[in-house]
Amino acid sequence: MDSIFFSRMCGKLLGDGSIVQQKGRKPRFQFIHRIEDEPWTAYCHEKLRNHIPLAHPFLRTTIDSRMVKGYTESIMVQSKTSPIITELREIWYPNESKQLPIPFITTHLTEEALAWWYQDDGHLKIHNGIMKKIVLSTDSFTMAENLWLIQLLRNKFDLQFSLDGQNRLLLYDQAQIIRFLNIVAPYLQPCMERKAHLLPPLKPIANRTTVYLPKRFELHHPTREINEQLTTLSSFNDYKCSLAIKDSDILQILLQRKNRQPTKPYQVSINYEYRDSLAEIRQHTGLTISELITYCFEQNCVERR
Numbered sequence: 001m002d003s004i005f006f007s008r009m010c011g012k013l014l015g016d017g018s019i020v021q022q023k024g025r026k027p028r029f030q031f032i033h034r035i036e037d038e039p040w041t042a043y044c045h046e047k048l049r050n051h052i053p054l055a056h057p058f059l060r061t062t063i064d065s066r067m068v069k070g071y072t073e074s075i076m077v078q079s080k081t082s083p084i085i086t087e088l089r090e091i092w093y094p095n096e097s098k099q100l101p102i103p104f105i106t107t108h109l110t111e112e113a114l115a116w117w118y119q120d121d122g123h124l125k126i127h128n129g130i131m132k133k134i135v136l137s138t139d140s141f142t143m144a145e146n147l148w149l150i151q152l153l154r155n156k157f158d159l160q161f162s163l164d165g166q167n168r169l170l171l172y173d174q175a176q177i178i179r180f181l182n183i184v185a186p187y188l189q190p191c192m193e194r195k196a197h198l199l200p201p202l203k204p205i206a207n208r209t210t211v212y213l214p215k216r217f218e219l220h221h222p223t224r225e226i227n228e229q230l231t232t233l234s235s236f237n238d239y240k241c242s243l244a245i246k247d248s249d250i251l252q253i254l255l256q257r258k259n260r261q262p263t264k265p266y267q268v269s270i271n272y273e274y275r276d277s278l279a280e281i282r283q284h285t286g287l288t289i290s291e292l293i294t295y296c297f298e299q300n301c302v303e304r305r
Contacts, residue, residue: 004112005051009088010105011113012044015120018098019089026081027089031120032060032074039191040119041075053080100145109156115187124181124195131177131198136161136169143167157183174200175286202283205275212263212290217297222266230274232296263290 009017012031021027029052033041041057048054060076079085091101123135138146146163153159153169160176161169171177181197188196211226219225270278278289287295 002051003108005048006104006108007110007113008044008047008116010108010110011116012048012120013088013092014100014105014109014113014117017120019085019092021089021093027085028079028081029054029085029088030076030078032076033120035059035073035075037191038075040189041077043189043191044116045077052082052085054078055080098140100141100148102148105149106152109152111157111183112187114157115184118184119188119192119195122195124177124198126198129198130200131174131181132172134171134177134180135164138169139167141167159183173286178284178286200283202279205270205279205282205289207272207275208267208269209289210265210267211293212265213294213297214261215264216261217294219266223268226266226268226293227271227274229293229296230271230278232299 013019015031016033017029017031019027019029031041031044038057045054045057055078057075057077060074062072062074091104092098094101118134118136121137123137125132125135138149141149143163146167146169150161150163150169153161157180159171159180160173161171164170171180178197185197213219278292281287281292282289
C-alpha cells in the first residue's frame with residue numbers, strides 16, 4: 001500500500017477521522033466536517049478514494065436545540081468495508097477504543113500528515129493581525145498520549161508544543177508558529193486560508209534600540225561593531241523573493257533558545273540602510289532583532305575561520 005496513503009490516514013485519524021464498527025459487522029472508516037468546509041471534505045475524498053472504497057460525501061443533519069435553526073448541517077464521508085480498514089481498526093482500536101498507535105504514527109507522521117491533522121483539528125488564533133497561537137484539539141486523547149505527541153513533534157519537526165489546561169497542544173512562540181505554518185503550507189487547501197501564515201504588520205525599528213548579545217562577544221564600540229556586522233544583511237536583500245536566512249539556520253537559532261546563553265544589553269544606533277531589512281526579516285521569521293544580529297556575528301566568525 002502507498003506510504004502517502006498511510007500518511008494521509010495518519011493525519012485523518014489524528015484529526016476528524018474514525019473507524020466505526022457495529023456489532024457483528026466489519027469496520028468502516030468515516031469523517032465529518034462542517035458544511036463550510038465542504039471543499040476540504042471533497043479534497044480528502046478525492047485523495048483517499050483510490051485506496052479505500054469511499055461513498056460520495058453527503059449532507060448530514062443533526063437536531064441541535066442550541067441552534068436558532070434547531071439543527072446543524074455537516075458533510076459526511078463513509079467507506080464500505082475493506083481489508084485495509086479492518087487492519088487499521090486493529091492498529092488504532094486495539095481494545096475497541098481509540099488509542100494512539102506509537103509505531104504507526106512514528107512512521108507515518110510526515111509533513112503532509114501534519115498538514116492534514118492541522119486542517120482537520122487545528123486552529124490559528126489571530127488578534128489584531130498578529131498570530132498568537134496554534135491549537136491542535138487533542139482533548140480526546142489521554143494526557144500521556146498528548147505528552148508523547150509533543151515529544152514526537154519535537155523529535156521530528158523541532159516544534160516546541162506545550163499542553164494547556166484543556167489537554168490540547170499549543171504553540172505560542174511567534175517564530176515557532178511561522179515554522180509550523182511553513183512546514184504545512186505546501187499542503188494547505190485554498191478553503192483553509194484562515195489557517196495559513198498571516199504576515200504581521202511591519203514594525204519599524206527605532207534608530208536607537210537595545211539589543212542583547214551573548215557575553216562571549218566582547219564589544220568595545222557597540223554601535224560601530226554591530227553596524228559592521230550588519231553588512232551581512234547584503235546577502236538578505238529581497239527577502240520576499242528568496243529565503244534570506246536558510247531554514248536550517250532559522251532552526252538552529254530556535255534550538256539555541258533552549259540553551260540560552262548569558263547576554264549583555266547594548267544601547268545602539270542602527271544605520272538606516274539596515275533597519276528596513278531587519279524589520280522585514282523579523283516580520284517573516286518571528287526572530288528577534290537580537291537573534292538576527294547574533295546570527296550576523298556568528299556568520300562572520302565562520303567566514304573568517
